[in-house]
Amino acid sequence: MNPEGKRLLNIVILGFGFMFMFTAFQTCGNIEQTVIKSFNSTEFHGSGYTSMAIIYGVFSASNLIAPSVVAVIGPQLSMFFSGLLYSGYIAMFIYPYTWSFYTASVLVGIGAAVLWTAQGNVLTINSNDTTIGRNSGIFWALLQFSLFFGNLYIYCAWHGHVHITDKDRQTVFISLTVISLVGCFLFFLIRKPDPESSPAEVSESLLQAESTEKLSHVLTPTLLFAVQACKIFVTKEMMLLSISIGYTGLELTFYSGVYGTCIGSMTRFGQDAKSLIGISGICIGIGEILGGGVFGMLNKCNRFGRNPVVLLGLITHFIAFYLIFLNIASDAPLAPEAGTDLQAYISPSVSVALLCSFLLGLGDSCFNTQLLSIIGFMFRDNSAPAFAVFKFIQSIMAALAFFYSNYLLLHWQLLILVLAGFLGSMMFFVAEWMAESSRRESDYDSI
Template sequence: MSPEGKTLLNVIVLGLGFMVTFTAFGTCGNIEQTVIKSFNSTEFHGSGYTSMAIIYAVFSASNLIAPSVIAVIGPQLSLFFSGLVYSGYIAVFIHPYTSSFYTLSVLLGIAAAVLWTAQGNLLTINSKDSTIGRNSGIFWALMQFSLFFGNLYIFFAWHGKSHITDKDRQTVFITLTVISLVGNFLFFLIQRPDPELAPSDASESPLPADISDSSSSLCSQALDAFSKCDVEDYLNCSVETMWLPICPGLELTFYSGVYGTCLGAMTQFGEDAKGLIGLSGILIGVGEILGGGVFGILDKCNRFGRNPVVFLGIFTHIVAFYLIFLNIASDAPVAPEEGTQMQAFIQPSVTVALICSFLLGLGDSCFNTQLISIVGFLFREDSASAFAVFKFVQSITAAVAFFYSNYLLLHWQLLIMVLTGFLGTITFFVVEWGVINSRRDSDYDSI
């Protein structure tokens, strides 16, 4: 197999591994608040929103050590052991206890930092400047199939049920635990690329060395990761770049945990309300897959850079937020297990709710494919550290969002996402224009 074929296969296997793993975990996150509300036990006092806030808070801090872990044990083993923690978190819901629930939330925050930093590192070392956009799109589209399969299962398993019994919960989470374990072992199929052959374009910078080649101590790697020049550029030289992960962090919180809970709380949807959680997740996945696939395939044909795709993302999200504001009761995110009795601004429509799900997925794919692409392009020489910083900012934002989701009504959450969405889009435009100008200067100097 040619070096280019091997690296493309690695990206596909990476995407498939994440697809299977997040078929389990993404579905777990989508339904856990609804499951917790239905859990009949005086010994359990957990909150799905609080758990997610803990996960992302620990996630943000753990990004300080994630590059070091990858340096010591390598990206493949980092993915595998992190995936095992994901499986453990899912398994907690088979027989939930408050102490184990929150303990696994802390451990999952650490594992998530390692997992996503390893993903960014592997994606970058298997890409060139000319393929980073394509590979980002392929990875994102494959991973988002997880939303389709997991939520399809939830739709059929819970269709027509107004209450989730203990047996329903156990059946679902045993199945999800097994699925996540299968995904963990797929990561061992990733092959080491051929670094001496990969940079075939003379104008492209060589691929970075695999971070696992480093033999430095864990402590020194941790200090190194945030002191390198490229990461200093990320932190200090480009204030705009620091704002890039904020908008996706807030929207990740909303579509992965809050919106499904809102649909399940809408008594106006009748007995189909709980099943709509799964159907909504499917349509979010369809939007993610469509966006990731199209933007990955068309990356080489895009003469106008990344900005038009990001503009499409903010436009689709603004439309979705406005329709959700009209269609869903404002107290739906914090409603009790029996659901909300408040009225929306219009007669609640299942069709409108599901259209919004698709738009949320499409808009999110617009942001994330372009963000992965631009971070991989700007910080090619130190990709693991750059992705760690990127996830550090994103996860802090997500932790804050999951925390306030316990208290804020829907319209306030939507307003926050609209404002940060505009700010994030503008700052992305500034960063992308800087990339375009630097390319022009480079082309001029080479004449």
């Protein structure tokens, strides 16, 4: 196989590995609060919202140490061992205990930082300037398909189940654990690409450290990386964008954990309420893939700038929030396992609930594609620390949102999202205006 074919095969294997892993983990996150409420045991007092808050909080802090871990043991082993931590978290639900639940949450937070750092390195060393866009698209598409398969399995497994029994729970999580482990072992099929005279080769030589003696050479770049990230964090551009980034963390929490729980709690949806959590996840995935594909391509012909896409995302989310407010009972996020009999302001509609799922995914892709685009443009000379700041802010806000989801009724959560979305969009418009002004000045100077 020629070198380019070898690198492309590595990207495909990487995508399939993540697809299997996140088919299991995203499905787990989508259903875990519903599962926990149905688990009758005096020995277990965990909360799915608290667990996800811990995961995202630890994830944000662990981004500082992740480059060193990947540098010492290499990206392949880093992804494998991080994947085992994900699998352990999922397997914990087979026989859950409070101490193991929260311990696994901390470990997954650390593993997530290492996993995504290693993924970025593998993508880099298998790409060049002409193939990075294609390879990123292949990886993104395969990753997003994880929203389909796991949620479809949940729909089929729980169809017609009003109560999730211990056997139902164990069957689902044993299956998800096996799926996750398949993804882990796929990483061993990735082969070291033939070296090229490119920055990627330098990156690979750094990350393929073979002895502890190299650790001292790794820590210095890591500290420099942290210093650069801190400097970028306090720039005017990043301070403006931080509001928009924070909003993506809040709405990430809502669509990935809270909204599915709300749907499963609505007894007025009938016996299919629990299985509808899976269909909701599929609708979110359709919105994400559609939006990511369309708006990702629009970045190549950026004639009207990024603001129209962000405005579309804001309008899409506001429509979704308003319909959810009308359709879903206010106590749905906190309802017991039996669900809630309350009605909101209209007769509860499954079709409206699933439409909102699609709109949540579509709006999320609007914000994320444009944020990635503008950060890559504004901080092109320091893209790695800039994207680390992006992940840090997003993860902190996601952790905060999962924490308050334990206590706030649905309408208060929606109000927070509306205010944060409006303010974040306004700040993005200002940042885009600054970016456009900078581009015009650069074009003028070149002329």
